[in-house]
Amino acid sequence: MENKELICVNCPMGCRITVTLDEGRVIDIKGYTCEKGKNYAAQETVRPMRVLTSTVRINGALARVLPVITSQEIPLDMMEEAMEAVRMLTVDAPVRVNQVLIPHFLGTDADLVASRSMKKI
Numbered sequence: 195m196e197n198k199e200l201i202c203v204n205c206p207m208g209c210r211i212t213v214t215l216d217e218g219r220v221i222d223i224k225g226y227t228c229e230k231g232k233n234y235a236a237q238e239t240v241r242p243m244r245v246l247t248s249t250v251r252i253n254g255a256l257a258r259v260l261p262v263i264t265s266q267e268i269p270l271d272m273m274e275e276a277m278e279a280v281r282m283l284t285v286d287a288p289v290r291v292n293q294v295l296i297p298h299f300l301g302t303d304a305d306l307v308a309s310r311s312m313k314k315i
């Protein structure tokens with residue numbers, strides 16, 4: 195068995211949570227104050243997730259790049275593949291904020307969306 199300690203980052207309380215693993219399986223979680231923290235600790239220990247923020251090239255706008263974000267967290271271990279997919283993407287103006295650029299990004303439940311609007315020039 196193995197204990198992993200982490201600090202929950204979901205609210206300013208910053209609870210110290212201990213997750214006990216047995217052969218990679220979560221068998222106990224202590225120190226959380228709410229279910230959100232408990233779920234976060236389990237996920238963070240087994241397969242951490244993060245929101246991706248980056249930029250992609252855009253044609254026909256004043257700026258050369260468009261800020262993008264995933265609509266929800268994706269597995270941290272997919273970030274390299276995700277950044278490669280973002281580097282390969284070019285979009286055309288106009289684009290509106292929250293417009294889906296790639297649905298089910300890399301087969302996840304997250305979409306890659308524009309995080310601001312850009313007009314066509």
Ligand code: SF4
Pocket residue numbers: 202203204205206207208209225226227228229230231232
């Ligand atoms: S466990 Fe709950 S109360 Fe504690 S830091 Fe996380 S979200 Fe906040």
